Amino acid sequence: MTGMNRCRLYSDFNCPFCYAMHERLYALGVMEQISWQGVQHAPHLPEPMAVWAGHLRAELKQEVEMVRRLAPEVSISLPAGKPNTALAIAAAARALRLDPPRAGDFIRSLYRLFWIDGADLSDQRIVQVEAERFGFAGTELAGSAAPPVERILDEWRDRWEQTEHQGVPLLQRPDQQMLVGLMPQETLRHFLTRD
Secondary structure, three states, X not given: OOHHHOEEEEEOOOOHHHHHHHHHHHHHOOHHHEEEEEOOOOOOOOOOOOOOOHHHHHHHHHHHHHHHHHOOOOOOOOOOOOOOOHHHHHHHHHXXXXXXXXXXXXXXXXXXXXXXXXXXXXXXXXXXXXXXHOOOOHHHHOOOOXXXXXXXXXXXXXXXXXXXXXXXXXXXXXXXXXXXXXXOHHHHHHHHHOO
């Protein structure tokens, strides 16, 4: 699968199920079949990331524990809260435009930076340092001089909204068949190899 024939993966960095799905697809060795498209499923979240307490903390802990049950092979930690992901998604879009192979590794690292290390992905400096680790100029991915990617982000969001599921992770084949949520490896393998 190349170009327009690749499956689309609608995903958000602050969703633990998206992180686990990404790790699972990576482990299956199928990322070259996937067109990653970042969407904000919680655009209201503050910058910088707020520390969650009370029922929000309990819900976050429950989500992480569910990922641990559904994907025990995935390393995951309980973060302090969830960051606004607009900056990270825009940086990922810029990276994909500049160098898709390196961008794939950068995107994976952003998930892991949050879900293993608890880093605030709404922090421009954190995203820039991570970009530089992968050979990008940090300011070309996240900063006032970074090229605009609003059109790409709008296209991703519009296509995601047209699926009428509004859930993440959402994997969509070129024939419009979809999987929503974290799926077992065998289900993913079957979905990606069916004609």
